[in-house]
Amino acid sequence: MIDRILDHVYISGARDVLAGHPLLKHDITHVLTISAVAVPVDRRLPKIDYHFIFAMDLSNQDLLGGGQMAEGIAYITKAVQSGGNVLVHCEVGVSRSATIVAAYVMQKLKYSAEKAVEFIKIARPLVCPNQGFFTQLQIFESLHYQIDEASLAGSRMYKNWCISSGNAPHNGSEPQANTFIKDLKADDCSKERGTSTGVSNSKLVIQIIPPADLGFAIQCSRGRCGKCRHILFFGEHLTKHKRIDGEVCEFGYLIEPMKWMNVSEYEGKICCPKCDAKLGNYSWGGRQCQGDPGARCMQHVTPWVHLHRAKVDEVSTQSPIERLQPPRQQIPAVIIS
Known part of the structure; x- marks a missing residue:
C-alpha cells in the first residue's frame, strides 16, 4: 500500500x-x-x-x-x-x-x-x-x-553512537577517522557543555563525554610536553569515563586523537611532535583501563588515547564563566546550645 x-x-x-x-x-x-x-x-x-x-x-x-x-x-x-x-x-x-x-x-x-x-x-x-x-x-x-564532515566531527553524540554501535574506525587511515581526529586549537570552554548521550553502563564500551557532564568545574586547561613545553592538547580534548563502581576515573590523560599524532596504525606509541619524547600510547580498538592504585577501573575505553601524567605539564586557568561569577560567600555555622 x-x-x-x-x-x-x-x-x-x-x-x-x-x-x-x-x-x-x-x-x-x-x-x-x-x-x-x-x-x-x-x-x-x-x-x-x-x-x-x-x-x-x-x-x-x-x-x-x-x-x-x-x-x-x-x-x-x-x-x-x-x-x-x-x-x-x-x-x-x-x-x-x-x-x-x-x-x-x-x-x-x-x-x-x-x-x-x-x-x-x-x-x-x-x-x-x-x-x-x-x-x-x-x-x-x-x-x-x-x-557534513565538520558537523559530524564536532558532535560528541555522533561519536558516542559510533563507539557503541561498532562504527568507530579501526585505524587512523580510514575515512571515518576524520570524524574522531581533532585539530589543536582552543575553543571557548563553554563548548564543553555540548550534547552528550551520557555514560554507558556497559563494561564493553565507554562513551566520550565532556567533563562538564560529569559534574566537574569547567576549566580552560592545556597540556604541554614535560620535556620541551610544546602544547599537546586543551581542556576540551580531554575525555572522561566512570569506573565500574560509578566514580570518575582519574587515570592519566585520556584525550581525543589529535592531528599531530601519528595514529595511522591500529595501535602504537604517541610521541611529542617537537622533541619526539614518548608520551603515551593509543589503540583504535580500545583497551581496558586499569585505573590508579586503590581505584581500579576495569572499563573498556574506545578509542584509547593515553598520555602519562609524568610526561605532561598541565596549566589550568579559570574559565570565562567562572571569572564572571561573584566570589562565593561562606555561610556561618549555626550552633545550637
Missing part, C-alpha cells in the same frame, strides 16, 4: 513498486529505493526516475557517516522541487524508508525526531525506524538538520 506523507512525498514497500500499476495510480515520477537490492531494470516503468541507495535494516547501519541520509534527503528535495511525486520504499516500508522520509520532514518542517516519526505514523501507522536509525535522527536534530 502506498501512503501519502506530504504533498509529493509517499512511502510504500517493495511489492507496490514491483507491481507497477500503483505507481501510475498515484502519478509517481520518482522512486527512491533504500534497501539491499535495487529495483530490477526489467521491472521499471518508463518515464519514472529510479534511484538506489544501499542500506541494511540494522541498528548499526551508519546512515549519517555513510552518506545515505544526506543523499536521500537531496533526492527527495530535488524531485519535489521539480514538481514530481517521489515514492520512497524499502522492503516493507517500515524502517529504512521511514527514516529517510523522517529526515526530510525534519529538515523541511524543523521537526524533532520524535515529532517527525509521529507525523509520518498519522498517514502510515506501521512505520517504526529501528533504534539505531532513530538515534541517528536525534543526532541529525542536534546538528540542526545539517550533515
Whole structure:
C-alpha cells in the first residue's frame, strides 16, 4: 500500500513498486529505493526516475557517516522541487524508508525526531525506524538538520553512537577517522557543555563525554610536553569515563586523537611532535583501563588515547564563566546550645 506523507512525498514497500500499476495510480515520477537490492531494470516503468541507495535494516547501519541520509534527503528535495511525486520504499516500508522520509520532514518542517516519526505514523501507522536509525535522527536534530564532515566531527553524540554501535574506525587511515581526529586549537570552554548521550553502563564500551557532564568545574586547561613545553592538547580534548563502581576515573590523560599524532596504525606509541619524547600510547580498538592504585577501573575505553601524567605539564586557568561569577560567600555555622 502506498501512503501519502506530504504533498509529493509517499512511502510504500517493495511489492507496490514491483507491481507497477500503483505507481501510475498515484502519478509517481520518482522512486527512491533504500534497501539491499535495487529495483530490477526489467521491472521499471518508463518515464519514472529510479534511484538506489544501499542500506541494511540494522541498528548499526551508519546512515549519517555513510552518506545515505544526506543523499536521500537531496533526492527527495530535488524531485519535489521539480514538481514530481517521489515514492520512497524499502522492503516493507517500515524502517529504512521511514527514516529517510523522517529526515526530510525534519529538515523541511524543523521537526524533532520524535515529532517527525509521529507525523509520518498519522498517514502510515506501521512505520517504526529501528533504534539505531532513530538515534541517528536525534543526532541529525542536534546538528540542526545539517550533515557534513565538520558537523559530524564536532558532535560528541555522533561519536558516542559510533563507539557503541561498532562504527568507530579501526585505524587512523580510514575515512571515518576524520570524524574522531581533532585539530589543536582552543575553543571557548563553554563548548564543553555540548550534547552528550551520557555514560554507558556497559563494561564493553565507554562513551566520550565532556567533563562538564560529569559534574566537574569547567576549566580552560592545556597540556604541554614535560620535556620541551610544546602544547599537546586543551581542556576540551580531554575525555572522561566512570569506573565500574560509578566514580570518575582519574587515570592519566585520556584525550581525543589529535592531528599531530601519528595514529595511522591500529595501535602504537604517541610521541611529542617537537622533541619526539614518548608520551603515551593509543589503540583504535580500545583497551581496558586499569585505573590508579586503590581505584581500579576495569572499563573498556574506545578509542584509547593515553598520555602519562609524568610526561605532561598541565596549566589550568579559570574559565570565562567562572571569572564572571561573584566570589562565593561562606555561610556561618549555626550552633545550637
